[in-house]
Amino acid sequence: MVTAEESAPAPINAVPLRHPWRWASAIVILAFVGLFLNGVATNEAYSWPTFWKYLFDKRISLGAWNTVQLTALAMLLAIVLGVSLAVMRLSPNPVLRSASWVYIWIFRGTPVYVQLVFWGLFPTLYQSIQFGIPFGPSFVHLSLQHISFYFGLSVIGLGLNEAAYMAEIIRAGISSVPEGQTEASTALGMSWWMTMRRTILPQAMRVIIPPTGNEVISMLKTTSLVVAVPYTLELYGRAHDVGMARFEPIPLLLVAATWYLAITSVLMVGQFYLERYFSRGASRKLTSKQLEALAQAQRVVGEHP
Amino acid sequence: MVVADRVCKNFGALKVLKGVTLTVERGQVLCIVGPSGSGKSTFLRCINHLEKVSAGRLYVDGQLVGYRERGGKLHELRPRDAARQRRDIGMVFQHFNLFPHRTALDNIVEAPLHVKKMKKNVAVRRARDLLDQVGLSEKADAYPAQLSGGQQQRVAIARALAMDPKLMLFDEPTSSLDPELVGDVLNVMRDLARAGMTMLVVTHEMGFAREVADQLVFMDDGVIVESGNPREVLANPKHERTQAFLSKLL
Numbered sequence: 001m002v003t004a005e006e007s008a009p010a011p012i013n014a015v016p017l018r019h020p021w022r023w024a025s026a027i028v029i030l031a032f033v034g035l036f037l038n039g040v041a042t043n044e045a046y047s048w049p050t051f052w053k054y055l056f057d058k059r060i061s062l063g064a065w066n067t068v069q070l071t072a073l074a075m076l077l078a079i080v081l082g083v084s085l086a087v088m089r090l091s092p093n094p095v096l097r098s099a100s101w102v103y104i105w106i107f108r109g110t111p112v113y114v115q116l117v118f119w120g121l122f123p124t125l126y127q128s129i130q131f132g133i134p135f136g137p138s139f140v141h142l143s144l145q146h147i148s149f150y151f152g153l154s155v156i157g158l159g160l161n162e163a164a165y166m167a168e169i170i171r172a173g174i175s176s177v178p179e180g181q182t183e184a185s186t187a188l189g190m191s192w193w194m195t196m197r198r199t200i201l202p203q204a205m206r207v208i209i210p211p212t213g214n215e216v217i218s219m220l221k222t223t224s225l226v227v228a229v230p231y232t233l234e235l236y237g238r239a240h241d242v243g244m245a246r247f248e249p250i251p252l253l254l255v256a257a258t259w260y261l262a263i264t265s266v267l268m269v270g271q272f273y274l275e276r277y278f279s280r281g282a283s284r285k286l287t288s289k290q291l292e293a294l295a296q297a298q299r300v301v302g303e304h305p
Numbered sequence: 306m307v308v309a310d311r312v313c314k315n316f317g318a319l320k321v322l323k324g325v326t327l328t329v330e331r332g333q334v335l336c337i338v339g340p341s342g343s344g345k346s347t348f349l350r351c352i353n354h355l356e357k358v359s360a361g362r363l364y365v366d367g368q369l370v371g372y373r374e375r376g377g378k379l380h381e382l383r384p385r386d387a388a389r390q391r392r393d394i395g396m397v398f399q400h401f402n403l404f405p406h407r408t409a410l411d412n413i414v415e416a417p418l419h420v421k422k423m424k425k426n427v428a429v430r431r432a433r434d435l436l437d438q439v440g441l442s443e444k445a446d447a448y449p450a451q452l453s454g455g456q457q458q459r460v461a462i463a464r465a466l467a468m469d470p471k472l473m474l475f476d477e478p479t480s481s482l483d484p485e486l487v488g489d490v491l492n493v494m495r496d497l498a499r500a501g502m503t504m505l506v507v508t509h510e511m512g513f514a515r516e517v518a519d520q521l522v523f524m525d526d527g528v529i530v531e532s533g534n535p536r537e538v539l540a541n542p543k544h545e546r547t548q549a550f551l552s553k554l555l
Contacts, residue, residue, distance in 0.1 A: 178402075180398060180402035181402060181404065183355060183402060184396075184403075184404070186355060186388075186391065187355065187391055187394070188391070188392070188416035188464070188465075188468060189389065189391045189392035189416060189420045189468065190388065190416065190420055191385065191388050192384060194419060194420070198415065198419060199404055202406050203404075280448070
């Protein structure tokens with residue numbers, strides 16, 4: 001009779017596989033990168049002193065803040081509208097279904113630049129907006145002839161365009177949830193809307209989040225097109241104006257690029273945590289907390305055989 | 306409890322049910338057996354109006370399913386009223402259909418909390434009792450993906466019971482389980498039948514049918530071919546289609 005103690009094999013301590021070609025290729029690539037960076041650093045045309053001078057300039061950082069605001073507000077509008085459009089497209093009601101189809105057809109089918117120019121011309125088409133009873137009294141009167149309205153028009157232009165794309169992303173997410181989930185919810189007496197809200201959308205989020213992160217990052221950069229409205233107080237507009245005034249566009253473009261890259265990096269961190277939250281229950285792997293609890297239980301059993 | 310009167314169901318030109326007539330009394334267990342494609346599952350799904358009946362009448366607890374009869378004409382129920390009818394009918398699916406983003410406990414309290422608007426502590430206490438009843442009290446915080454098929458199906462049964470149904474429908478509850486896990490699920494169902502629950506079970510488990518069912522129905526090609534006491538039907542089937550089907554199983 002062999003006891004478990006005696007038969008337990010020694011842990012494996014093998015010599016790891018060597019990878020000489022990985023090292024060689026890494027050295028070659030590093031050499032090329034070094035040569036390129038040296039060229040960039042010594043080339044006068046990049047005018048690095050100007051770059052450093054303007055990297056944290058007040059006008060630029062305010063422009064970056066406006067860009068972040070534009071991105072956030074436009075995405076907010078796009079997501080709210082996109083969820084409504086996606087749910088409408090999948091609803092049993094044919095009126096809602098066709099309305100959503102037409103919206104997506106128009107806003108996805110025309111260039112965002114053209115749409116932004118159009119929104120810029122909106123105050124020319126309509127002098128003011130009035131809320132009230134048609135042909136009757138009006139309660140709220142909004143004049144569109146004020147210069148500060150261009151920020152709002154930019155948000156509307158970007159948001160309405162993006163909503164069409166978000167609607168398709170969300171629809172794909174909803175369609176990815178198995179039919180059995182709807183059946184189980186229906187069988188429990190849930191209404192169509194409650195099924196959507198409590199069962200389908202939370203599961204669809206896992207599919208929706210990664211492309212939405214993509215869209216946020218894409219939106220951050222698309223905000224540079226709002227000069228078409230024209231709104232020029234965002235990051236690219238400011239960097240462009242300052243660069244042109246100094247006849248040094250290149251360092252100012254690099255400043256703008258650095259800011260865009262920095263903001264994108266922050267957004268990527270946010271996306272990581274969102275993805276982790278919405279993938280709960282998706283894997284049968286135990287969480288580190290659950291593993292720790294199990295190991296603890298094993299130790300306790302081991303001590304008292 | 307369930308009265309079906311010449312129930313027919315077509316999917317386009319395809320006739321799946323061609324006039325099913327049967328009665329299940331309160332507290333009775335009916336097992337439906339038959340080859341795949343015979344319409345067993347479709348009939349079950351008609352009972353809680355997951356499918357619309359094309360012809361004939363179907364009553365649960367004296368109420369017409371999915372329609373309201375007024376002045377000799379049938380009117381479709383509003384979605385809200387159809388949902389209210391379904392609340393009293395529990396359903397267990399072949400593929401469990403648990404909500405993967407919720408823990409076992411949250412799966413069970415979901416409908417009581419949000420459909421019945423039950424108080425949270427009452428719903429949770431009831432859910433823990435149900436988990437205990439199906440032998441899974443220590444799995445309350447596990448996600449469905451961390452449970453075996455048999456455990457998932459028992460959670461699904463607890464989820465259906467949490468709505469305090471008058472009637473339970475089981476659609477091949479053990480067909481996608483590993484053989485050694487079937488017993489646990491059948492035990493839970495057997496206990497439920499003993500406690501007096503009215504049950505309609507589509508199954509291939511002849512042993513379970515023989516032991517638990519009050520009535521056995523053999524369906525083929527959209528009609529009931531043979532029905533009666535399960536012991537008699539299984540021991541000496543009268544119809545040749547029943548004989549052929551049973552001989553393949555044994």
